[in-house]
Amino acid sequence: MSKGNRTRAALDRDAIARAALEMLDEEGIEALSMRRLADRLGAGTMTLYGYFRSKQELLDAAVGAAVEDFHWSPTEGTLRERLFTHQRAVREVLALHPSLPQLRTRQAMVQPAAFRMSEPAMRMLLDAGFPPDDAARTFRVLFVYAIGSMLFGPEELTPAQRRGVKAALLLLPEDEFPAIARMPDELTASMGGEAQFDYGLELILDAIEARAARYSAARSHQ
Amino acid sequence: MSKGNRTRAALDRDAIARAALEMLDEEGIEALSMRRLADRLGAGTMTLYGYFRSKQELLDAAVGAAVEDFHWSPTEGTLRERLFTHQRAVREVLALHPSLPQLRTRQAMVQPAAFRMSEPAMRMLLDAGFPPDDAARTFRVLFVYAIGSMLFGPEELTPAQRRGVKAALLLLPEDEFPAIARMPDELTASMGGEAQFDYGLELILDAIEARAARYSAARSHQ
DNA sequence: ACCTGAACACCGTTCAAGT
DNA sequence: ACCTGAACACCGTTCAAGT
Numbered sequence: 252m253s254k255g256n257r258t259r260a261a262l263d264r265d266a267i268a269r270a271a272l273e274m275l276d277e278e279g280i281e282a283l284s285m286r287r288l289a290d291r292l293g294a295g296t297m298t299l300y301g302y303f304r305s306k307q308e309l310l311d312a313a314v315g316a317a318v319e320d321f322h323w324s325p326t327e328g329t330l331r332e333r334l335f336t337h338q339r340a341v342r343e344v345l346a347l348h349p350s351l352p353q354l355r356t357r358q359a360m361v362q363p364a365a366f367r368m369s370e371p372a373m374r375m376l377l378d379a380g381f382p383p384d385d386a387a388r389t390f391r392v393l394f395v396y397a398i399g400s401m402l403f404g405p406e407e408l409t410p411a412q413r414r415g416v417k418a419a420l421l422l423l424p425e426d427e428f429p430a431i432a433r434m435p436d437e438l439t440a441s442m443g444g445e446a447q448f449d450y451g452l453e454l455i456l457d458a459i460e461a462r463a464a465r466y467s468a469a470r471s472h473q
Numbered sequence: 474m475s476k477g478n479r480t481r482a483a484l485d486r487d488a489i490a491r492a493a494l495e496m497l498d499e500e501g502i503e504a505l506s507m508r509r510l511a512d513r514l515g516a517g518t519m520t521l522y523g524y525f526r527s528k529q530e531l532l533d534a535a536v537g538a539a540v541e542d543f544h545w546s547p548t549e550g551t552l553r554e555r556l557f558t559h560q561r562a563v564r565e566v567l568a569l570h571p572s573l574p575q576l577r578t579r580q581a582m583v584q585p586a587a588f589r590m591s592e593p594a595m596r597m598l599l600d601a602g603f604p605p606d607d608a609a610r611t612f613r614v615l616f617v618y619a620i621g622s623m624l625f626g627p628e629e630l631t632p633a634q635r636r637g638v639k640a641a642l643l644l645l646p647e648d649e650f651p652a653i654a655r656m657p658d659e660l661t662a663s664m665g666g667e668a669q670f671d672y673g674l675e676l677i678l679d680a681i682e683a684r685a686a687r688y689s690a691a692r693s694h695q
Numbered sequence: 696a697c698c699t700g701a702a703c704a705c706c707g708t709t710c711a712a713g714t
Numbered sequence: 715a716c717c718t719g720a721a722c723a724c725c726g727t728t729c730a731a732g733t
Contacts, residue, residue: 284725295699297727306726353578356624363645366653369660373652387659391626392673396614399621402578404613423585430595431588437609438591451614457680506706517718519708528707 262294264302268312275313275350285309310354315362317348323371330379331460337372338397338452342445344368345401352402369394376459380466389459396451404443413439484516486524490534497535497572507531532576537584539570545593552601553682559594560619560674564667566590567623574624591616598681602688611681618673626665635661 270292274283285306289296303309323340326333345351369390376386408416417435425432441447492514496505507528511518525531545562548555567573591612598608630638639657647654663669 285727286725297699298697300727301697301699356575356578363641366642366645366650370650370653373656377652383656383659384662387656387663388669388672389676391663391669392618392676395621395625395673396618398625399617402624403617403620419585420588423588428588428592430599431592434595434605434609437605440606441609441613447610447613450610451617454611454614454680454684455677457683458676461679461683462676507708508706519718520716522708523716523718 262292262298262302264312265316267292267299267302268309268316271309272313272316272348272350275354276348280350280353307357310357311362314351314354315364317351317354318344318362318364318367320344320347321364321368323368325371329460330375330463331456333375334372334393334456334459335452337375338393341368341394341397342401342448345398346405349401349405352398355398356402379463380470381463382466385462389462393452393455396455397448400443400448400451404447407444407446408439408442412442416442484514484520484524486534487538489514489521489524490531490538493531494535494538494570494572497576498570502572502575529579532579533584536573536576537586539573539576540566540584540586540590542566542569543586543590545590547593551682552597552685553678555597556594556615556678556681557674559597560615563590563616563619564623564670567620568627571623571627574620577620578624601685602692603685604688607684611684615674615677618677619670622665622670622673626669629666630661630664634664638664 267288271283271288274288274291285299286296289299292299299309303312321340321344323337326336328336372390372393373386376389377383381389416439420432420435420438423432431438489510493505493510496510496513507521508518511521514520521531525534543562543566545559548558550558594612594615595608598611599605603611638661642650642654642657642660645654653660
């Protein structure tokens with residue numbers, strides 16, 4: 252089996268990037284090779300190099316394609332509520348494209364589309380009275396948290412993974428690990444999934460809300 | 474050049490894992506191959522398979538070796554101060570072994586040594602009155618933040634990187650990106666480094682401190 | 696202009712053979 | 715018991731050649 256596994260569609264940068272993204276999300280970053288992708292597209296390997304200078308450039312384009320799927324429109328509500336729905340939208344695009352956090356570790360996201368995620372959050376913080384430097388730093392914390400969460404624990408642990416972690420915990424000498432050894436269930440529950448994501452998001456929003464209150468108080472005293 | 478580039482030291486799992494870690498930290502995760510590592514150790518490639526069943530198992534051992542370099546001893550002070558110094562120690566081991574966050578994306582850290590990082594933080598939270606489930610979730614937030622920060626922005630952006638990001642920002646249509654387009658300096662400053670790490674850590678500690686106060690108030694009302 | 700096979704310098708790992 | 719070369723099935727990318 253070498254070519255024609257797929258109907259040969261018109262090739263262009265966008266079609267190739269989307270096919271790469273699909274493969275990345277389905278099979279993981281490790282599994283994407285120029286050869287396998289070309290094969291899937293029914294083309295010779297070297298054909299891809301007519302559209303992208305290198306695999307790296309193709310991966311960049313795949314990131315661009317993934318970020319296109321971020322959708323969020325301004326909602327009513329407090330700063331806290333709006334930041335919450337925004338971060339949930341960020342989580343959603345990362346869940347839709349599980350390869351995105353992994354790709355992000357290889358190169359910065361300087362795709363214009365990536366800024367579509369930061370712009371509205373930034374605007375919310377500035378509107379709430381955050382000075383630009385604090386707004387930037389605060390958004391970065393939210394972003395690092397979201398992408399880190401989806402990289403290190405996008406889903407609840409599977410029963411098999413739970414068992415693995417619990418087995419490791421059981422091996423710990425209890426006198427050296429008194430806290431951890433006694434709470435295997437709580438620890439495995441915290442290792443991924445939506446409830447954990449929301450817990451941390453609410454925690455961070457606690458702090459952001461408190462600071463926003465201070466900024467707005469400072470403004471009304473002027 | 475094939476072998477004997479290095480003096481041939483006694484080989485064992487630990488020596489191999491440490492050599493792998495050194496290579497990983499120096500040249501990046503991409504650059505470590507069984508062949509190059511064996512060469513560096515002055516051995517045949519297949520010799521390594523006498524000590525590790527697979528590259529994956531070797532990487533696990535490298536993670537174990539890296540985590541050994543985590544050092545923290547309990548300090549005096551408030552919960553906030555102690556969590557702060559603890560997270561700084563976590564940051565330090567991640568800075569010492571920049572490959573660690575990257576390795577962590579490939580497999581969970583179930584090395585016993587990895588729990589040496591969580592145990593003291595967990596104990597602090599439990600002692601401060603956090604119920605076990607909240608303690609686990611709260612620690613996980615700190616951990617995801619620390620490791621995410623060191624993965625996505627361990628250092629300040631270099632001048633070249635700054636220029637790259639600013640160039641990307643300048644390409645954005647200003648009417649669509651009114652917030653972001655006007656604060657290139659604040660944004661690039663937030664993309665990595667120690668000041669950003671501490672900013673986010675303090676933000677999260679704000680929220681943890683507030684919750685600790687609530688837990689301790691609840692306890693004294695019993 | 697667009698496409699691509701062959702070749703080069705790499706991988707991880709199996710297998711059979713060396714001491 | 716410990717080590718390892720050859721071989722297999724892969725990589726990304728260059729180069730020269732096809733239409």
